[in-house]
Amino acid sequence: MSVTAARGFRAAGIAAGIKQNGNPDLALVVNDGPRRAAAGVFTSNRVKAAPVLWSEQVLRTGRLSAVVLNSGGANACTGPKGFQDTHATAEKAADVLGLGPIEVAVCSTGLIGVLLPMDKLLPGIGTAAAQLSEHGGEKAAIAIKTTDTVHKTSVVTKDGWTVGGMAKGAGMLAPGLATMLVVLTTDADADSETLDRALRAATGVTFDRVDSDGCMSTNDTVLLLASGSAGVAPPYEEFAEAVRAVCADLARQLIGDAEGAGKDIKVEVINAATEDDAVEVGRSIARNNLLKCAIHGEDPNWGRVLSAIGTTSAAFEPDQLNVAINGVWVCKNGSVGDDRDLVDMRYREVHIVADLAAGHESATIWTNDLTADYVHENSAYSS
Amino acid sequence: MSVTAARGFRAAGIAAGIKQNGNPDLALVVNDGPRRAAAGVFTSNRVKAAPVLWSEQVLRTGRLSAVVLNSGGANACTGPKGFQDTHATAEKAADVLGLGPIEVAVCSTGLIGVLLPMDKLLPGIGTAAAQLSEHGGEKAAIAIKTTDTVHKTSVVTKDGWTVGGMAKGAGMLAPGLATMLVVLTTDADADSETLDRALRAATGVTFDRVDSDGCMSTNDTVLLLASGSAGVAPPYEEFAEAVRAVCADLARQLIGDAEGAGKDIKVEVINAATEDDAVEVGRSIARNNLLKCAIHGEDPNWGRVLSAIGTTSAAFEPDQLNVAINGVWVCKNGSVGDDRDLVDMRYREVHIVADLAAGHESATIWTNDLTADYVHENSAYSS
Numbered sequence: 194m195s196v197t198a199a200r201g202f203r204a205a206g207i208a209a210g211i212k213q214n215g216n217p218d219l220a221l222v223v224n225d226g227p228r229r230a231a232a233g234v235f236t237s238n239r240v241k242a243a244p245v246l247w248s249e250q251v252l253r254t255g256r257l258s259a260v261v262l263n264s265g266g267a268n269a270c271t272g273p274k275g276f277q278d279t280h281a282t283a284e285k286a287a288d289v290l291g292l293g294p295i296e297v298a299v300c301s302t303g304l305i306g307v308l309l310p311m312d313k314l315l316p317g318i319g320t321a322a323a324q325l326s327e328h329g330g331e332k333a334a335i336a337i338k339t340t341d342t343v344h345k346t347s348v349v350t351k352d353g354w355t356v357g358g359m360a361k362g363a364g365m366l367a368p369g370l371a372t373m374l375v376v377l378t379t380d381a382d383a384d385s386e387t388l389d390r391a392l393r394a395a396t397g398v399t400f401d402r403v404d405s406d407g408c409m410s411t412n413d414t415v416l417l418l419a420s421g422s423a424g425v426a427p428p429y430e431e432f433a434e435a436v437r438a439v440c441a442d443l444a445r446q447l448i449g450d451a452e453g454a455g456k457d458i459k460v461e462v463i464n465a466a467t468e469d470d471a472v473e474v475g476r477s478i479a480r481n482n483l484l485k486c487a488i489h490g491e492d493p494n495w496g497r498v499l500s501a502i503g504t505t506s507a508a509f510e511p512d513q514l515n516v517a518i519n520g521v522w523v524c525k526n527g528s529v530g531d532d533r534d535l536v537d538m539r540y541r542e543v544h545i546v547a548d549l550a551a552g553h554e555s556a557t558i559w560t561n562d563l564t565a566d567y568v569h570e571n572s573a574y575s576s
Numbered sequence: 577m578s579v580t581a582a583r584g585f586r587a588a589g590i591a592a593g594i595k596q597n598g599n600p601d602l603a604l605v606v607n608d609g610p611r612r613a614a615a616g617v618f619t620s621n622r623v624k625a626a627p628v629l630w631s632e633q634v635l636r637t638g639r640l641s642a643v644v645l646n647s648g649g650a651n652a653c654t655g656p657k658g659f660q661d662t663h664a665t666a667e668k669a670a671d672v673l674g675l676g677p678i679e680v681a682v683c684s685t686g687l688i689g690v691l692l693p694m695d696k697l698l699p700g701i702g703t704a705a706a707q708l709s710e711h712g713g714e715k716a717a718i719a720i721k722t723t724d725t726v727h728k729t730s731v732v733t734k735d736g737w738t739v740g741g742m743a744k745g746a747g748m749l750a751p752g753l754a755t756m757l758v759v760l761t762t763d764a765d766a767d768s769e770t771l772d773r774a775l776r777a778a779t780g781v782t783f784d785r786v787d788s789d790g791c792m793s794t795n796d797t798v799l800l801l802a803s804g805s806a807g808v809a810p811p812y813e814e815f816a817e818a819v820r821a822v823c824a825d826l827a828r829q830l831i832g833d834a835e836g837a838g839k840d841i842k843v844e845v846i847n848a849a850t851e852d853d854a855v856e857v858g859r860s861i862a863r864n865n866l867l868k869c870a871i872h873g874e875d876p877n878w879g880r881v882l883s884a885i886g887t888t889s890a891a892f893e894p895d896q897l898n899v900a901i902n903g904v905w906v907c908k909n910g911s912v913g914d915d916r917d918l919v920d921m922r923y924r925e926v927h928i929v930a931d932l933a934a935g936h937e938s939a940t941i942w943t944n945d946l947t948a949d950y951v952h953e954n955s956a957y958s959s
Contacts, residue, residue: 240886240894270882272911305879306912408866409887483791483954490955496688499653503623504792511623528655565948571866572873
């Protein structure tokens with residue numbers, strides 16, 4: 194499963210000693226071809242970690258033979274030494290695997306502002322390479338966890354070809370992208386332009402619309418590698434839909450495992466004048482701390498939804514707004530609607546619909562409630 | 577003190593029964609002249625409460641003889657009936673005080689989406705009018721509290737004239753403005769244009785730079801009334817500085833009493849290319865939930881500061897950023913700086929300096945930490 198569900202890939206996950214607690218912390222994914230096409234999408238944060246700067250360069254070739262991923266340290270805000278460390282990581286993997294460093298992407302996740310223990314990481318690459326297996330996807334997915342409580346994988350199999358992948362991410366989940374590392378693989382025969390197009394289309398409506406806490410990471414990376422070993426070149430739309438499905442599944446798993454969350458909140462904005470309006474309103478609602486607290490308290494506080502909508506530049510008239518929470522239209526025409534006591538909020542998933550009554554476009558943003566556990570987890574994380 | 581520190585003003589604060597717990601909930605402020613000039617600044621939220629819509633209209637005259645304020649209900653998202661209630665409130669006050677309704681501003685604060693109990697509010701206006709006093713400022717300040725733990729007042733006395741005021745606000749504190757009601761009074765002789773200019777200059781660098789939780793209210797109102805009874809028309813700069821000083825003092829008190837907060841965080845952005853850049857970066861840092869959790873945990877997590885800066889469009893180079901927390905430059909040139917263990921975070925006030933190394937402009941934004949108490953208070957508030 195995971196990154197080895199598609200043929201032509203091997204993977205491994207080991208404990209290299211980067212994490213002091215001895216948990217798995219180093220993963221390796223290798224594309225055995227025959228094709229080695231690849232595409233990547235990276236954080237839009239202007240403060241980018243060293244591995245992001247490196248991998249962005251590598252991806253310009255449209256070709257990737259291996260990916261090294263580590264948890265236990267983000268290698269972000271680490272200056273020139275941090276970049277040298279990323280470079281050394283790619284060189285070591287290239288050396289062990291008989292590749293050029295320019296064929297090796299590097300991903301890191303963990304604390305910002307701390308150098309990686311290279312004396313542990315570099316030998317670990319050799320160890321991981323020795324354990325590479327066509328069944329190693331699960332172990333690789335486990336090795337990239339940070340505060341994730343579960344590892345996340347997904348697979349879609351079509352007529353003779355497959356798209357699979359793994360993801361990590363539990364905090365700092367925000368657009369452009371979440372704090373997450375994602376590696377997707379496929380045995381379909383696709384060139385890097387096709388991969389890039391399908392990947393951008395997919396991330397734009399999946400990972401980019403997951404907004405757990407409004408915070409954007411320095412390390413977000415989503416890679417898509419194609420081996421071509423299935424010998425099938427599917428029609429673009431069919432391929433893009435499979436990539437989107439895997440991304441959507443992984444994004445939903447990220448929200449479901451967000452740090453300290455008790456509720457997964459689906460914010461659906463409908464009847465917007467434009468899709469951009471719908472996304473802007475959805476994000477504003479998803480980032481409203483007061484609303485997120487109310488949802489935590491199982492309080493269908495629609496006034497906070499309206500207050501969040503009111504801060505946007507989207508087209509709407511305040512006295513035409515409608516809001517439903519879990520199917521009950523608690524706000525109609527900008528004012529009190531159906532009885533809020535009818536709203537059943539006992540379950541983990543909460544569905545908010547904001548009707549802007551201004552057009553025919555829509556968008557969905559996923560977020561979480563704001564809880565004391567989130568505060569606890571993020572006030573104690575680095576200490 | 578408060579709104580009755582300046583001569584020419586009377587005020588009252590009573591329990592009208594709007595709040596079910598019997599606490600004071602209705603305030604009245606009257607300007608006895610000889611001048612009755614006024615200016616107002618209102619929420620930039622597009623979903624505006626009925627009293628905001630009314631008071632914005634009233635203020636277009638540049639003249640105000642009285643202000644009615646209630647806690648216990650925001651009268652926001654209450655449709656045409658809510659607006660009728662605000663109008664009836666102004667009419668009742670005008671009737672009791674021998675004024676025209678167009679001379680009466682109305683302010684409301686409390687839960688959104690609930691109609692006010694007019695059978696309590698309207699008789700309360702008569703009761704309050706009967707208690708109007710030149711010493712009533714304190715009682716008025718108490719009557720506008722919602723989740724405030726203390727009432728907030730401030731006074732600046734200059735050579736023969738005074739600016740005083742009261743404020744309420746403890747949550748939803750965000751730019752343009754915080755969830756707050758503020759009434760400022762002065763006995764200086766100033767026309768409405770002067771008041772408007774001084775008030776906008778003051779709120780732009782005080783209330784607009786308080787950002788406790790990123791949430792913007794539907795009801796924010798700041799009013800400045802001049803009676804002219806001191807018979808002194810101070811130079812503009814001197815007057816504007818006094819208004820700014822009272823606003824700055826009240827804004828600081830709002831942060832110090834923010835819901836559930838354990839730390840008051842001063843985010844100072846220096847060496848920005850423009851003041852707008854400095855404000856944008858300051859707000860991004862102030863709204864970063866992960867950083868706010870870290871500060872709560874007394875963790876000088878500068879990586880989260882850099883991550884927040886990186887999401888802005890301000891001019892900077894990532895490898896030239898410097899960050900100090902409580903005087904220790906924990907980040908230098910975008911990387912690890914002085915030992916973070918040197919940072920003493922035991923006290924309530926935390927000072928973050930972000931040096932963009934891109935120019936000579938600066939701005940300061942105040943915020944709070946994110947705590948389990950904030951979550952608790954805001955998940956249980958309406959239920």
